[in-house]
Amino acid sequence: MAPTRHTIVALVEDKPGVLNRVASLFRRRGFNIESIAVGHSELPQLSRMTIVVDGTVTSVEQVRKQLEKVVEMVKVSDITPDDIVARELALVKIKTTSATRGDIIEIVDIFRANIVDVALDSVTVEVTGDEEKVDSLINLLRNFGIKEIARTGRVAMTRGGTAPLAGE
Amino acid sequence: MKMTGAQILCEGLTREGVEVIFGFPGGVVLPLYDTLPHYPQLRHVLVRHEQGAAHAADGYARATGKVGVCLATSGPGATNLVTGIANAYLDSSPMVAITGQVARPLIGKDAFQEIDITGITLPITKHNYLVPDAASMARIVKEAFYLARTGRPGPVLIDVPRDVFVEQAEFHYPNQVKLPGYRPTLKGHPEQVKKAAKLLNEAQQPVLLAGRGIIISGACDELRYLAETAQIPVVTTLLGIGCFPESHALSYGMLGMHGMAYANLAINGADVILAIGMRFDDRATGKVAGFAPRAKIIHVDIDPAEIGKNVRVDIPIVGDARTVLKELNKLAAPAQHMDWVRQLDDWRKEHPSTVIRDCEELLPQYVIRQIYEVTQGRATIVTGVGQNQMWSAQHYFYERPNSLISSGGLGTMGFELPAAMGAKIGRPDEPVWCVAGDGGFQMTIQELATIVQEKAAVKIAIINNGYLGMVRQWQELFYGKRYVATPLTCPDFVRIAEAYCISALRVRQKAEVAPAIEQAMADPGPFLIDFMVAPEENVYPMVPPGASLVELVEDPGKAARVAPDSAKLPVSDM
Numbered sequence A: 001m002a003p004t005r006h007t008i009v010a011l012v013e014d015k016p017g018v019l020n021r022v023a024s025l026f027r028r029r030g031f032n033i034e035s036i037a038v039g040h041s042e043l044p045q046l047s048r049m050t051i052v053v054d055g056t057v058t059s060v061e062q063v064r065k066q067l068e069k070v071v072e073m074v075k076v077s078d079i080t081p082d083d084i085v086a087r088e089l090a091l092v093k094i095k096t097t098s099a100t101r102g103d104i105i106e107i108v109d110i111f112r113a114n115i116v117d118v119a120l121d122s123v124t125v126e127v128t129g130d131e132e133k134v135d136s137l138i139n140l141l142r143n144f145g146i147k148e149i150a151r152t153g154r155v156a157m158t159r160g161g162t163a164p165l166a167g168e
Numbered sequence B: 001m002k003m004t005g006a007q008i009l010c011e012g013l014t015r016e017g018v019e020v021i022f023g024f025p026g027g028v029v030l031p032l033y034d035t036l037p038h039y040p041q042l043r044h045v046l047v048r049h050e051q052g053a054a055h056a057a058d059g060y061a062r063a064t065g066k067v068g069v070c071l072a073t074s075g076p077g078a079t080n081l082v083t084g085i086a087n088a089y090l091d092s093s094p095m096v097a098i099t100g101q102v103a104r105p106l107i108g109k110d111a112f113q114e115i116d117i118t119g120i121t122l123p124i125t126k127h128n129y130l131v132p133d134a135a136s137m138a139r140i141v142k143e144a145f146y147l148a149r150t151g152r153p154g155p156v157l158i159d160v161p162r163d164v165f166v167e168q169a170e171f172h173y174p175n176q177v178k179l180p181g182y183r184p185t186l187k188g189h190p191e192q193v194k195k196a197a198k199l200l201n202e203a204q205q206p207v208l209l210a211g212r213g214i215i216i217s218g219a220c221d222e223l224r225y226l227a228e229t230a231q232i233p234v235v236t237t238l239l240g241i242g243c244f245p246e247s248h249a250l251s252y253g254m255l256g257m258h259g260m261a262y263a264n265l266a267i268n269g270a271d272v273i274l275a276i277g278m279r280f281d282d283r284a285t286g287k288v289a290g291f292a293p294r295a296k297i298i299h300v301d302i303d304p305a306e307i308g309k310n311v312r313v314d315i316p317i318v319g320d321a322r323t324v325l326k327e328l329n330k331l332a333a334p335a336q337h338m339d340w341v342r343q344l345d346d347w348r349k350e351h352p353s354t355v356i357r358d359c360e361e362l363l364p365q366y367v368i369r370q371i372y373e374v375t376q377g378r379a380t381i382v383t384g385v386g387q388n389q390m391w392s393a394q395h396y397f398y399e400r401p402n403s404l405i406s407s408g409g410l411g412t413m414g415f416e417l418p419a420a421m422g423a424k425i426g427r428p429d430e431p432v433w434c435v436a437g438d439g440g441f442q443m444t445i446q447e448l449a450t451i452v453q454e455k456a457a458v459k460i461a462i463i464n465n466g467y468l469g470m471v472r473q474w475q476e477l478f479y480g481k482r483y484v485a486t487p488l489t490c491p492d493f494v495r496i497a498e499a500y501c502i503s504a505l506r507v508r509q510k511a512e513v514a515p516a517i518e519q520a521m522a523d524p525g526p527f528l529i530d531f532m533v534a535p536e537e538n539v540y541p542m543v544p545p546g547a548s549l550v551e552l553v554e555d556p557g558k559a560a561r562v563a564p565d566s567a568k569l570p571v572s573d574m
C-alpha cells in the first residue's frame, strides 16, 4: 500500500505537555509530521489540532488509535476521506524596488492576498488558501526575491453540518 | 483542613489502599520521608537500587492484583526506575511511580539532580504528571491510581517538586475523576459478539488463545466455562500462563518461539481462533505471514490499538475480557469437537514437549520439574529472562492466575529477584520461588539485603550454567558456536548468600535436588540454592527467528535452521 497524505483533526485538553505527547507519538511510530497547527476550539479548555502526515491507511489508523490512548485526547479523527475545507495562512516578505512594487501588487490582487506591511525595500504579503494556492503565489513571488516565509500549516474542517469532533 | 503536599500525597495513598511502598530516599524527597512515619499503615521497603523498587512494585502488583507503588528521588533515583517502569508498561502492570523533582524555581535550570523524568518516561508510562502545586496533589493522586488500574493497566508516574511537598493546601480528596479523554470500552459491541459466537459455533477446529488480559480482568472462570461448554482447546501466551489450569485436559500450554510443539501445531491447524487479552507479540506469532494460515481470527482486547496491529483480524471486539466472555458464553453452543481434540492429543503424544531427557547430568529442566514436584505446584514462580525463564514456563505446571510472574514484553534480566521479593511481600503466606539466571541474578543481586532486612522468605534457585545461556544458545545455533561475551565467571553464590546471612546450598547431583528444595521449603527464612546445571543445554522446542510456528525444531540432536530471509523479517532480536 502506498503512503498518501492524511489530515487528522483532534480535540485535546488544554494542559501542559499535550503537544509533546502527540508529536512524540508520531515520531515513535515512524511518522514525519508535515504540519501541525494548534489553537483554541469552540469549547473552553479544549484545543484543536490539525495534523498532516504521510502514511498508508493502516499505519495512520494505527497511529490514530495510539493517539486515542493519550489521556488528554478527547477525540481524534482522520478526516482525509471526508469532503473537507482546508486552509493555511502564510506571511511572505518580498524585496521590492519602485520598479517591481506595481507588479507585486498586481499578483497579490489576483490571488486575493493582502499587503500587510510596506517598507522602502520590502513588502509583506498575507495569503490564505489551500496549500496549492499558497504554493503558487510563493512561486510567483520568488522572482522578486523572498526574504522570509512563515506558514501556519493546514487547519481543516469537514464541509456541511457534520462535526466529527463535536460532543457525543 | 490545610495540609502539606507530602501529607496530601500520603492521605491519597492510604485512601487508594496502598500498604507497601518500595523506595529509596534522597534530597528532594526528604519532606515526604519525614511525613511517612505519621502514616504507619504505609509500609516502606528500603530497596538497594531503585530498579529493584520498580520491579518489586511490579511483582507485588502481579501477585496481588493491586497497584504497586515505588518511590525515588530526583535525577539518578528517577532514571534508575526507568527500566522497571518500561517493564511494567510492556506487561500492563498497574503501578504508580513517585519521583521527587527539584523545587519549582529551579526547574529548567539544570539544577543539582534535576532530570526531566516526565519527558524521559513519556513513551513508557500510561500517563505522567509533574505536580504544579500542592492544591493539585489530591486530584493527581486520584487520577494516577485510577489510570493505573483501569482499562489496560499500566504505570503512571507522579513527579513532585521539592517545594510542593512542603507547600500547604486545603485537603479535599475527590470521589471521582474527571478525565474526558479517558473512557475505556468495557462492553463488546453486541453485533460483533454475535458474529463471533456464530463463527465459533460453526468452527470445526477452534482454539482459544488466552493472554494476560484474562488474568487482569478476572475472566479465568468465564474462559473455562467457554472451553468446557464447547470443548475448545486452550493455548496461552507466556504471560497468559495460569489463566487456565495446565492440568486440564483442554490445556495445550504456551505457544510461541519456545512454546509447546502441540500448541503451535494447534494454532497452525485451527480454523477459528478466539484470541483474548493478548497482543500477538512477535515472540508468540513467529513469522506473521505464516501465522494461523487457515484460521479466521476473533480478537478481543480492551486496547483498540492492539487490534489489527500485528495480524489480520476477521472479527475485532474492543472490550474487557470478562465482560465480553460473559456475553459470548450466553451464545456459545455446546459442542464436542472430538476429532479436533483427538488430533491435538495425538500431537501431544507425538511431540511431548514437556518430557525431560533421562541422563546422568543435572539438567536445568529437571531442577524446575523438581521444584514443581516438591512445591506440589503451589508456589509462585518468578523468573529471570533467558533459558531459565523458558524452562520455568515449560517444566513447571501452573494452575492459578499469576502463579508465573515473568518479564514478557521487555525481557528484563534482573527482574527475578526484586520481583520475587515484591511478590512475597504481597503474598507472605505463599511459597515464592525466584528462578534466576546466573547472569540476570547478578544484575540485581543487591536486593538480597532487602530480602533479609524485610524478612521476606523468598526461595532462590539459581540456574547456574556459567553462561548468558539464551544468547549462547543463539550463538551455538546461528553464529557458528562462537561464544563471544557469553561465558560468565560467577562468584561463589553460596558464600555470597552467606555474607548476606541467607542460608544456602550448592547442588551438583540429581539426587541432591529434591532434598535441597525440601530443606529450602522447611527453612522459615530466605534460602538460596545454586544449581550447577549442564552448561550447554538448549531450550526446545524452538521456532528459529524468522520462521513460522510450524517450523519449530524439537530434536536436540538436530541443529535449528535459520530462515534464509530472517534478517529482513520484522522479528526483534534478543
Ligand SMILES: Cc1ncc(C[n+]2csc(CCOP(=O)(O)OP(=O)(O)O)c2C)c(N)n1
Pocket (backbone or CB within 6 Å): B384, B385, B386, B387, B388, B389, B411, B412, B413, B414, B436, B437, B438, B439, B440, B441, B463, B465, B467, B468, B469, B470, B471, B574
Ligand atoms: C537487561 C538485559 N540485558 C540483556 C539482555 C539480553 N539477554 C537475553 S537472555 C540473556 C542471557 C541471560 O543469561 P542468564 O541470566 O544467565 O540466563 P540463562 O539464559 O543462562 O538462563 C541475555 C543477555 C536482556 N534480556 N536483558
Ligand SMILES: [Mg+2]
Pocket (backbone or CB within 6 Å): B437, B438, B439, B463, B464, B465, B466, B467, B468, B469
Ligand atoms: Mg545463565
